[in-house]
Amino acid sequence: MIRIFNLFFIIFFLLSAKAYSLIEIDITRGNLDPLPIAVSPLFQDDSSKRNSINEIKIENVGSEISLVVENNLKISGLFNPLNKEAFLQKPDIAHLKPRFEDWALIKAQALITGKVTIEDKKLKVEFRLWDILAGREMMALAFTTVPSNWRRVGHIISDKVYERLTGEKGYFDTRIIYVSEEGPKTARVKKLAIMDQDGFNTKYLTLGNELVLTPRFNPTSQMVTYLSYFKNLPRVYLLDIETGTQEVVGDFPGMTFAPRFSPDGKKIIMSFAKDGNSDIYTMDLENRIVERITNHPSIDTSPSYSPDNRFITFNSDRSGFQQIYVMKSDGSNVKRISFGKGLYGTPVWSPRGDLIAFTKLHKGKFYIGVMRTDGSGERLLTENYYQEAPSWSPNGRVLIFYRETKSNDKGEGFSAKLWSIDLTGYNERQVQTETDASDPSWSSLLSN
Amino acid sequence: MNFSKSFRNTFLVILLSLIVSACATKKTTTTVEGQMQGDVYTGTDTVKYLADGVPDRVFFATNESILTTKSRDTLRKQANWLRENSSINVVVEGHADERGTREYNLALGERRANAAKDYLITYGISADRISVISYGKERPVDSGSNPLSWSKNRRSVTVKAN
Numbered sequence: 001m002i003r004i005f006n007l008f009f010i011i012f013f014l015l016s017a018k019a020y021s022l023i024e025i026d027i028t029r030g031n032l033d034p035l036p037i038a039v040s041p042l043f044q045d046d047s048s049k050r051n052s053i054n055e056i057k058i059e060n061v062g063s064e065i066s067l068v069v070e071n072n073l074k075i076s077g078l079f080n081p082l083n084k085e086a087f088l089q090k091p092d093i094a095h096l097k098p099r100f101e102d103w104a105l106i107k108a109q110a111l112i113t114g115k116v117t118i119e120d121k122k123l124k125v126e127f128r129l130w131d132i133l134a135g136r137e138m139m140a141l142a143f144t145t146v147p148s149n150w151r152r153v154g155h156i157i158s159d160k161v162y163e164r165l166t167g168e169k170g171y172f173d174t175r176i177i178y179v180s181e182e183g184p185k186t187a188r189v190k191k192l193a194i195m196d197q198d199g200f201n202t203k204y205l206t207l208g209n210e211l212v213l214t215p216r217f218n219p220t221s222q223m224v225t226y227l228s229y230f231k232n233l234p235r236v237y238l239l240d241i242e243t244g245t246q247e248v249v250g251d252f253p254g255m256t257f258a259p260r261f262s263p264d265g266k267k268i269i270m271s272f273a274k275d276g277n278s279d280i281y282t283m284d285l286e287n288r289i290v291e292r293i294t295n296h297p298s299i300d301t302s303p304s305y306s307p308d309n310r311f312i313t314f315n316s317d318r319s320g321f322q323q324i325y326v327m328k329s330d331g332s333n334v335k336r337i338s339f340g341k342g343l344y345g346t347p348v349w350s351p352r353g354d355l356i357a358f359t360k361l362h363k364g365k366f367y368i369g370v371m372r373t374d375g376s377g378e379r380l381l382t383e384n385y386y387q388e389a390p391s392w393s394p395n396g397r398v399l400i401f402y403r404e405t406k407s408n409d410k411g412e413g414f415s416a417k418l419w420s421i422d423l424t425g426y427n428e429r430q431v432q433t434e435t436d437a438s439d440p441s442w443s444s445l446l447s448n
Numbered sequence: 449m450n451f452s453k454s455f456r457n458t459f460l461v462i463l464l465s466l467i468v469s470a471c472a473t474k475k476t477t478t479t480v481e482g483q484m485q486g487d488v489y490t491g492t493d494t495v496k497y498l499a500d501g502v503p504d505r506v507f508f509a510t511n512e513s514i515l516t517t518k519s520r521d522t523l524r525k526q527a528n529w530l531r532e533n534s535s536i537n538v539v540v541e542g543h544a545d546e547r548g549t550r551e552y553n554l555a556l557g558e559r560r561a562n563a564a565k566d567y568l569i570t571y572g573i574s575a576d577r578i579s580v581i582s583y584g585k586e587r588p589v590d591s592g593s594n595p596l597s598w599s600k601n602r603r604s605v606t607v608k609a610n
Contacts, residue, residue, distance in 0.1 A: 184591060185588055185591035186587070186588055186589060186590075186591050188586070211583075211586055213550060213554075213586070214550065214551065227554075232581060234554075234581065234582070255554070255558060255581070255582060257551060257554045257555075258551040258554070271551070271554075271555065273554075273555055273558040273582065275562055276513070276558060276559040276561075276562030276563065276566070277559070278555040278558065278559075299552065299555040299556065299559065301551045301552055301554075301555050302549070302551045302552070315549075315551070315552060317511075317552075321511070322511075322548075322549075322552055345548075345549035345551070345552050346549050346551065359549050361547070361548070361549075364547075386546070386547070388549045388550065389549070389550065404546070406593040407591055407592060407593045408592070408593070409592045409594060409597070410591075410592070411590070411591025411592055414591065414593075438550075439550070
C-alpha cells in the first residue's frame, strides 16, 4: 500500500517537474527540434500609432518590433516562430492574460506578448514571456528609449528571451563590422562596413579609395582596429566608430597587419613585417609602449588573446608549414597545438575560454573548425571550396566567417559572402549583406 | 653582340610561342604543363617589361619564397638595368594566390618581395633604392580559380617608383 502511494507520488512529481522544466533549450548539441514559440505583435493604440508615424514614419512599430524578435529567434535555429495568422487571441488581450488553451492548440510552447507606446518622443515598451504548458508568466520587462532605437528594442527582447530559455546570454543586440567588396577580382574595391547582426542598418565607414582589410572590434568600446593601405603604406589603424577619428597604431618602419584587441581592450596585438620576417608585437593604447612578443625567423601572425589575457594563440610556419601555436602572453612557453593533417590558420580564442576556432586547409578544401586550447578534440564544423576567418559571437555559441566561390577560367562566378554556423555544426546560414563581404568581426553585446 | 643576342631571344620566344600555341590546339592540359614547372609559372602571359628584355616579375611555388633559376636570371637582368639607370628607384610588390588565409598571405607576400629585393642587393643595388610592399592575395593578375591562374598570381613584381 505504501509502495503504491510512493509510486504515485513519484509519477506525480515527475510530471510536475516535467511541466516546470519543459521550456528549456539545450544549446550544447545540435537542436533539430526547435521550440515552437508564438511572437504576438506588440500592441499599440491608435494615438500612439499617429505619434509613431510622425516620429519614425512607421505606423505599427509594435508589429515591426515583433518581426525583429521573430527573425532573431528563427535564425538562432533554436526556435520555431509560429505563423501569426493562426493566432486566436488579440495582442492586447493576450498581453494581459493569455488563454493558454488557445495557444496550446496551435502547439505553441512559449508566447511573447507586449505593448508599445510612443509619447513625448519616447518609446515605451513592455513585454512578457509566457510558458504555455505550465500556464504561467516566465518574465516581464519594460524599458524606455528614443523611438529611432526600435530595432534595438527588438534585439534586446530577443536577448532576454534567449537568456531566459537557454540559460546563456544572447547575441542579438550586437553588430558586425566587415569588409564590403565590389568590382572584378583583379581590381576589387573594399570598404569598411558595419551593420546590425541581422543585416540591417548598414553603414559604410570608408569610401573605398584605399584597400582596407581585417577590421576587429574592441570588446569593451566602440573602437575598431583594421589594416589600411592609406598612401600605399599598409599599417594597422585605430578607428572610433562614434566620432570617426582614426590614427595609425605605433610608428613601425614597415607593414603592420593582423590586428586584434586584447579582451580588456587595453592593447592591440598585431604582426609587424620587416625584411621578410613577420613577428608579433603589442601596443599599449594608454602609454603607447610597444613590446615585441615573438622573435623567430618564421612567419608569426594572426594573434588572438585568451579571454583572461594570460595566453596568446597565433599562426606560425616555424615547423615548415602554417600551424597553430599557444604561448604565454609574454611570449614564453611556445607550444604547437595543431597536429592534424593539412595547414591551419586564423586561430581565435573563444570568449568562453575553452576553445580555439580556426581555418584548416586540407587537400584543396577549406574547413572552419574548433579545438580545445591544448589542441585536443578537433572538430570540423563546415567544409567548402574556400572559407576562412571565423569570429565568435559574444556568447561563444556561433561563429561568423566568410566564404568565396570558385570562378571559372574567365574569372566569372566569383563571390564573397558572410556565413554563420553554430558551434554544434548545425544551423549554417548565409548572413545577408548589401554587397559582397569578407572579414567579419562580431561586437560584444551593446546593452549591459 | 647585344643585338644578335636579343635577336636570338626574340627568335626563341617566337619559336616557343609557336610550340605552345601548337600544343594549345591539341589539349588544354598540355598548355598548362608547358607554362608551369612544378607549380611555378614559366610562361609570359602577364609579364611586363621594365625595359627591352628585362621582365618585371618572377614567380613562386605554392607557399614558397625560394627563387628559381629562372627567377634569379630575371632578377640579374633587373639588377643590370638598375645599375645602368641609377636614378630609378623601384618598389617590389609581393603577391600570393587566393588559396590561403588572408593574414598569412600578407606575410608570405612580404617574404617573397624581400627574397627578390635581397637578390637585387646581392647584385649590387643599394637597399635604399628598393622598397617593398605586400599585397597578399588582394591584387591577382589572373582572376581564374585554377592552378595556372594561381601560378601567375604567386609573384613578385618590380615596379618603377619614380
